[in-house]
Amino acid sequence: MTANNTAYAELMAFQRETEALAQVAGRLGWDQETMMPRGAAEQRAEEMSAMEGVLHARRTDPRLAEWLAQAEAPDAVAEANLRHIRRSYARQVKVPGALAQELARVTSRAQGIWADARAKDDVAAFLPVLAEVIRLRREEAACLAGGGDLYDALIDDYEPGATAASLGAMFDAMRPRLVALRAAVLGAAHQPARLEGHFGQEAQMRMARDLAAAFGYDWARGRLDLAVHPFSSGSGDDARITTRVVESDPFNCFYSTIHEVGHACYELGIDPDYRLTPLGSGVSMGVHESQSRIYENQLGRGRAFTGWMFGQMQGRFDAFGIADADAFYGAVNRVQSGFIRTEADEVHYNLHVMMRFDLERALIRGDLAVADLEAAWNDRFRADFGVEVPRASLGMLQDVHWSCGLFGYFPTYSLGNVYAGCLNLALRRAVPDLDDHLARGDARPATDWLRENLQRHGGLYEPREVVRRACGFEPSEAPLLDYLEGKFTALYRL
Amino acid sequence: MTANNTAYAELMAFQRETEALAQVAGRLGWDQETMMPRGAAEQRAEEMSAMEGVLHARRTDPRLAEWLAQAEAPDAVAEANLRHIRRSYARQVKVPGALAQELARVTSRAQGIWADARAKDDVAAFLPVLAEVIRLRREEAACLAGGGDLYDALIDDYEPGATAASLGAMFDAMRPRLVALRAAVLGAAHQPARLEGHFGQEAQMRMARDLAAAFGYDWARGRLDLAVHPFSSGSGDDARITTRVVESDPFNCFYSTIHEVGHACYELGIDPDYRLTPLGSGVSMGVHESQSRIYENQLGRGRAFTGWMFGQMQGRFDAFGIADADAFYGAVNRVQSGFIRTEADEVHYNLHVMMRFDLERALIRGDLAVADLEAAWNDRFRADFGVEVPRASLGMLQDVHWSCGLFGYFPTYSLGNVYAGCLNLALRRAVPDLDDHLARGDARPATDWLRENLQRHGGLYEPREVVRRACGFEPSEAPLLDYLEGKFTALYRL
Structure with missing residues (x-):
């Protein structure tokens, strides 16, 4: 083995332990949301902080620089590994340790303040810490941007290769067609029925398990539990999902489950050779969301699959006021104006994201003062959705993201929808x-095709590149918009 | 702050993170036995190994030696902290890293081989790796003993202050009275009834929760799950318990639960100021077992508590063939010869431990060859219990301990029983x-008295010392033997 290959081998052995420790930290987060006794919260914060300290020390270990300087990549996989490690190391060393710690401390505090503020609809209680989070994230972005755009530097954490300009162009292309579709659907004479009834928790969870199995979720390498906010967690051979149950609305449980199954199938579908390497987890937030959204929407909310679901529900629940499979398909896909992004239908969802994209970009640029955020939110909501936001918990306090410092994250949701549209087109052809x-x-x-064409590559290709390869064409927003117009024009008899 | 106090503060801050990471590693173990999908085992081994690597590096960090050399203890708590850290550091640096790694590797392998061998009753398959484990543990003991007794050096890991001589004297004092009691009980004309019936899993688990609550288990800082081999896990504000369910024998579930509640109440009862310090967990295996055994036996299997249990069971289960509370007390405490230590009654239990103590001491001394172990086990079993061991899974393959390298651990079970006897005497007086x-x-x-007099001290005092302080007298085997003779003489109408 040459010295350069030795450096690569040593680097990868070190990295493998770091990845294993990151899995441990992730599982600790899973435990916190699903299993942890409530009285353990304070101690858990210390445990998490100790794990973060270990991970930070490894990710900034000076030996990384030496290994990276010497390592030679014998093949494309090694090249991709080095690319990821280089990017991560460069990011870590650009941000001073004191700033990183301060950000961790302030965002941890901010999440608690946000939760209280949302519960009390008390915007004023949240604004000071939000201002502090934004100040620190801008400072961090300045370290990362090297004179470039601050918001672009933040996006890069979630979606390498994407920029405010590319995402802005995407949204500009989407907006007019979505606005027109929304207007047509909301004005349509025909409106689908609603589901009505009581849907017991145990029966919902049994159905959720069957839905996960229907998509090929590997129960030998995962599990399903309840959580307040559904999420998926873990890579390699341990990718767990969570869901929630609302007894008046089983779709909440079912589509949360299918969504998280999409995320988990991506992780579980990655080439086992990449396990515990930088290639062993989903390549970006946008590509991850493409998997959860194609499972949830293009597959799970389609006429074919909902037809099967209708039959399943008849055997499991009391009467729920839906006459037939067509009416059920309509009920699943009902379009209605609402305040909450996470509950939005396919027509409204991206309009919610666009609003956050514009507002957070203005906040990071310094064009919008935190003190003016609530008014800006409410004005924009009135303009886009035609209704007055009645209280902040239905408005600017609804999402946790900003309290965590997640600026540049929201647009990856829409990018995921756009990629899902492209992948659905290619999948249906194939x-x-x-x-x-x-x-x-x-x-x-569908899982088989997605695994073979996209999921198995993990971090091997850049995000946009892996979608392009899977589709065989350049990704754009057109397939998603065509799909939405086709689906909802038919459903609303426009 | 003086330089010496600065050293103490720095040492304790470092130690606190180490303790937090140890809690994380422990929780990962809990997850493995309760929640982990079965396909994740291989990846989990890497995660555990990475955590162990982190912990080992911290426990042998050269800064510890510097801090320990400079630190001054301002009070008794600090003194105890320094004593624990010094002992741990001294132990860690005496054993070469290569030997520690080899032991971790071989015992991990040995556990798998043991499980297979037990399933197939194949002693020959287990002996080579057992010989290897013993060879490595003897080598380790030689590093630790500094010319002293090897077995004593191993005991010290589990029960500081105890020696083969002190434990041997304890067993010598116990043996004749236990043997006589056993003979009298087995020969008694009156024999208690057996429980008979079917006891559904859900009803057993509901009852297990109520039993845990009866002992004051703090559900805000713990939880109960199923595991193949019941255990408790975690310290501070997160001490979880597990149990198992056998639908023909609810006592298995109930007394496993109460036993683990005893362990968990000890952890949860420690002074909150000691959390994430060396004083923040149970001081030794023997003292830990004294808590689990007094909960399980002196309290949980007593006439008073079983009277309440009998009433509870009548409301929850179908007829189970027991006429009244006295008969139920007899059924709970039935004495019968059996092959398995973990299923043994109070009269037989310590006889099982004595056998292991003698055999493992001979193995470590080199007086007994691994090739002769099965014959030695079976001869001794015939002599002590009067029956032939029909197969190795009921004999020398029944326990996991030796495959893990746990030599010197078994006697702490009996020490725990002896301490439980002493504590019960003091508790009843108080x-x-x-x-x-x-x-x-x-x-x-009972939990209140034990917490106030023993549990809250955590690692503040040496093991025997904390029991002595709680009891107000020098611990000895006499109270346990008096209790057993009194209880079983009455129960068997001797």
Whole structure:
């Protein structure tokens, strides 16, 4: 072995332990949201902080610089590994340790203040710490940007290769068609029925398990639990999902489950050779969201799969006021104006994201003062959705992201939808009889195609590149918009 | 602050993070036995190994030596902290890193081989790796003993202050009285009834929760789950317990639960000021076992508490063939010869431990060859219990301990019983109306007394010292033997 290959081998052995420790930290987070006794919160904060300290020390270990200087990549996989480690190390060393610690401290505090403020609809209580978070994130972005755009530097954490300009262009192309579609749908004479009834927790959870199985979720390498805010967690051979149960609305549980199954199948579908390496987890937030959204929407909310779901629900629940499978498909896909992004239908969802994108970009640029954020939010909401925000918990306090310092994250949700639109087009071409399978409650052929064409690559290619390769065409917003117009024009008989 | 106090403060800050990381590693172990998907085992081994690597590096960090050389203890708590850290550091640096790694590797392998061998009753498959484990533990003991007794050096890991001589003397004093009691009981004309029936899992788990609550287990800082081999896990504000369910024998679930509640109450009862310090967990295996055993036996298997249990069971389960509370007390305490230590009654239990103590001491001394172990086990079992061991899974393959390298651990079980006997005597004197509470299903006055007099001290005092302080007399085997003779003489109408 040459010295340069030795450096690569040593680097990868070190990195492998770091990745294993990151999995441990992630599982600790899972435990906190699903299993932890409530009285353990304070001690848990110390445990998490100790784990973060260990990870930070490893990610800024000076030996990384030496290894990176000497290591030679014998092949494309090694090249990709080095690219990821270089990017991570460069990011870590650009930000002074004191600033990183301060950010960790302030965002941890800010989340608690945000939760209280949301519970009391008390914007004023949240603004001082939000201002502090933004000040620190801007400072951090300045370290990272090297004179470039601050917001771009933040986006880079979640979606390497994307910029405010590229995302802005995407939103500009989406906006007019979505606005027109929304207007048409809301004004349509035909409106689908609503689901009505009581749906017991145990029956919902049994159905959720069957839905996960329908998409090929590997129970030998995962599990399903309850959480207040559903999430997925873990990579490699341990990718767990969570859901929640609202007894008046089973779709909440079912589509949260399918969404998280999409995330988990991505992780579980990655080439086992990449386990505990930089290639062993999803490549970006946008690509991750493309998997959760195609499972949830293009597959899970399609006519074929909902037809099967309707039959399943009849055997499991008391009457719920839906006459047939077509009416059920309508109920699943009802479009209605609402205040909350996470509850938005496919037509409204990206309009919610656009609003956050514009507002947070203005905050980071310094064009919008924190003191003016609530007014800006409410004005924009009135303009886009035609209604007055009645209280801040339905407005600017609804999402946790900003309290965590997650600026530049929201647009990856829409990018995920756009990628899902592209992948759905390619998938339907490649598996022309997919709906026959979906109609029998079997979404595994979709998982198979996605795993083979996208999921298995993990971090091997850059985000946009892996989607382009899977699709065989340059990704754009057009397939998503075509799909939405086609679907909702038919459903609302426009 | 003086330089010496600065050293102490720095040492304790470092130690606190180490303790927090140890809690994380412990929780990962809990997850592995309760929650982990089965396909994640291989990856989990890497995660555990990475955590162990982090902990080992911290426990052998050269800064510890500097801090320990400079630190001054301003008070008794600091003195105890320094004593624990010094002992741990001295132990860690005496054992070469390569040997420690080899031991970790071999014992991890040995546990898998043991499990397979036990399943197939294949002693020959286990002996080579057992010989290797013993060779490495003897080598380690030689590093630790500094010319002294090897077995004593191993005991010191689990029970500081105890020696083969002190434990041997204890067993010598116990043996004749236990042997005589066993003979009398097995030959008695009156034999208690057996429980018979089917006891559903859900009803057993509900009852297990109520039993834990009866002892004052703090659900805000713990939880109960199922595991193949029940255990408790965690310190400070997160001490979880597990149990198992056998639908023909609810006592398995109930007394496993109460046993683990004893361990967990000890952890949860420690002074909150000691959290994440060397004083923040149980001081030794023997003292820990004294808590689990007094909860399980002297309290949980007593006439008063079983009277309450009998009433509870009548409301929850179908007929189980027991006429009244006295007969139920007899059924709970039935004495019968059996092969398995963990299923042994109070009369037989310590006889099982004595056998292991003698055999493992001979193995470590080199007086007994691994090749002769099975014959030695079976001969001794025939002599002590009067029956032939029919297969190795009921004999020398029944316990996991030796495959893990746990030599010197077994005697702490009996020491725990002896301490439980002493504590029960002192507790009954201090709380004369305890049985009135127990008869109403309220064991909290016992937990209160134990917390105040023993549990809260955590690692402040040496093991024997904390028991002596709680009892107000020098601990000995006499109270346990008096208790056993009194209880079983009455129960068997001798």
